[in-house]
Structure formats: structure tokens, C-alpha cells
Amino acid sequence: MGTNSQSATMETEDDAQAPAACIVSVKGLKENWQKWSSEHQEYQKHNPFSHNTRPSMVVPPRGGDEYGKPLQGSLTEQRGKDAHTHISREVQELCEVIRSIGESGGSDGKVITVRFGKLFEHYVTISNKLVGILLRARKQRLVDFEGEMLWQGKDDHVVITLLQ
Numbered sequence: 001m002g003t004n005s006q007s008a009t010m011e012t013e014d015d016a017q018a019p020a021a022c023i024v025s026v027k028g029l030k031e032n033w034q035k036w037s038s039e040h041q042e043y044q045k046h047n048p049f050s051h052n053t054r055p056s057m058v059v060p061p062r063g064g065d066e067y068g069k070p071l072q073g074s075l076t077e078q079r080g081k082d083a084h085t086h087i088s089r090e091v092q093e094l095c096e097v098i099r100s101i102g103e104s105g106g107s108d109g110k111v112i113t114v115r116f117g118k119l120f121e122h123y124v125t126i127s128n129k130l131v132g133i134l135l136r137a138r139k140q141r142l143v144d145f146e147g148e149m150l151w152q153g154k155d156d157h158v159v160i161t162l163l164q
Contacts (some may be wrong), residue, residue: 047072090127091137098121098143098162116145117156134160 070076
């Protein structure tokens with residue numbers, strides 16, 4: 001019986017210490033929550049999609065230079081720049097692949113062409129986004145081909161011309 005009363009006393013002492021640690025932890029959680037809440041409310045004042053009234057918020061006029069662009073210095077702006085850099089690298093890599101597997105032609109021998117089927121078979125090991133990258137390269141006037149979209153199998157005979 002003596003050992004049972006000692007173990008009961010030890011458990012009580014341990015239980016007495018546990019709530020004090022929880023109070024400190026809860027206090028820290030509350031402070032962190034309040035800090036996050038304040039920062040979020042401030043952010044929402046600048047969020048154009050927030051339903052809060054924002055009399056101080058100046059929305060750029062439609063058609064203006066800043067309309068539809070993320071805030072300067074924001075993470076959204078940085079992600080957009082990173083994506084642009086990544087896509088530009090992929091377009092340049094596609095042009096290099098066309099140079100390496102394409103055939104020289106034309107009167108001066110500077111025109112490089114490749115059929116879509118051959119390019120697709122070679123490029124499939126590099127990326128699964130060939131058609132999207134080709135469309136981007138055409139938009140940048142780096143390549144040219146007939147049609148709006150290229151389909152594997154159906155458009156294997158379409159000639160892709162490297163312009164630069």
C-alpha cells in the first residue's frame with residue numbers, strides 16, 4: 001500500500017507541472033494567431049478580390065499599364081518571372097534540338113526544317129510539352145508551321161521551319 005500511495009503522489013506532482021507548460025504554449029499560440037490575423041487583415045486591404053470595403057484601395061484603370069499585373073515585389077510577381085524564365089529556356093532548348101536533328105535546305109542552306117513526327121519522337125524523351133512549346137516559339141517568331149495545332153500521328157508530315 002505504501003508504494004501505491006507514493007506512485008499516486010508522483011503522478012499528482014507530474015500532473016501539476018503539465019498545465020503550466022500548456023498555459024505558456026497556449027499563450028504563444030494566441031500571440032502567433034493574433035499576429036497572423038493582423039497581417040492577413042492588412043493584406044486583405046490590398047487584395048482586389050476581397051469583399052471588404054476598401055476606400056483607400058486604388059484599383060488601376062482597365063487598359064492601364066499596371067492593370068492585371070501583380071504587386072511589384074510580391075511572391076506572385078516572382079513566380080511569374082520564374083515561369084517566364086523557365087519557358088524561355090525550354091523554347092531555346094527546342095530550337096537547339098531542331099538545329100541538331102533538322103535538315104538544312106533552301107538556296108543558301110541556312111533554312112533548317114524538320115517534320116513534326118521526327119521532332120515528336122526525338123523530343124518525347126526531353127519533355128511532354130512539345131506542342132505547347134512549339135506554339136510559344138511560333139508566337140515569338142522563332143519557328144513556323146502550318147495550322148493552328150499539331151496532333152501526333154495526324155500531323156507527323158507537317159514541316160516545322162526554324163526561323164532564327
